[in-house]
Amino acid sequence: MHTQLWPYVTPGIPDDLFERLPGIPLSKREVRLLIISALRLKSDSVLWDIGAGTGTIPVETGLLCPKGRVIAVERDEDVASLIRRNCDRFGVGNVEVIEGSAPECLKDIPHQPQRVCIEGGRAIKTILQEVWQYLPSGGRVVATAANLETLYSVSGTLSELQARNIELVQSSVNRLETRGNRQTFSAVDPIFILSGEKLD
Template sequence: MPSQLWPYITPGIPDDLFERLPGIPLSKREIRLLLISQLRLQPNSLVWDIGAGTGTIPVEIGLLCPKAQIIAVERDDEVASLIRRNCDRFNVKNVEVVEASAPECLPNLPQAPHRVCIEGGRPIKDILKAVWQYLPLQGRVVTTAGNLESLYAISQGLAELHARNIDVVQSSVNRLEQKGNQQIFAAVDPIFILSGEKLD
């Protein structure tokens, strides 16, 4: 049954349709569009989302690929509950929320994910290297970096893992917002999206 809140077959759910908690990160709509395009999903993909936060990526993927299986990993139980509520909000049934810390929890997840999304998290390089062990050939990892340290750690990790078809995209998004009597353009925080494939 399609979502009443978002009855469309395209991603890009407005941020304000998600339930949020103070201080819990939310991947902005435009960033989600870029990130999902880099995942290169197939209809029946098994996707791990490490550090799922508010749950925007699992919800978007769940709606886009109803035959896919998404494992959302989140270490904080309150945030994990938020992900479940957002899945319920959008009537998404193919997301399993795992309350655990990466990389320690990885051996207990369903094996051989086709795609892995790593959103933040520390230590990011250790998580990337651990995830790589479970990725099959032609598997793909997509990560985000909001600061120079994460960008360097991910770049170094992908190089050490001999990832192929590496792609790096930096977002530069401005949104029209109302301020008083005027409409102004407000910048969305720039994010780097890095991706790579396991081919050997």
């Protein structure tokens, strides 16, 4: 059920509607739309979002999949609480927040994922290898990379896992901002978005 804060079925909630904590990453709206598109969700999808940060992806996907379930994995207790508060802000009731470090905590999640989103992280190769074991045939994984090292790590791991239908998109977004009495364009940090499917 949508709240008045965002009464639309369209994804792309403005960044400033989310509660934030200093230093905690937030997937920018335009990047978020690309991630959601790559996930190819259904109304009843089960999604694991690993490294959920501010909780923008869990909120958006929770609204898009009213019959589904979103598992948000976050190791920091304060950040996990932030995700819960943002879910409450938007009336999202199908998000479960798991406090723990991936990949160690993944074995304790009772719901098998059909989709997995991995938002950066130092152990992204290990996490990707681990979640692959839980994905069914036809399952999809989407991972983000903010630098070349992570990009090479994810692309190499998807190749090792023999992922199919691999796609790679790099965002290039500029937003109009008002500075003083002028309007200028400001670039949103580019992010690589990689996706692939597990097909037996």
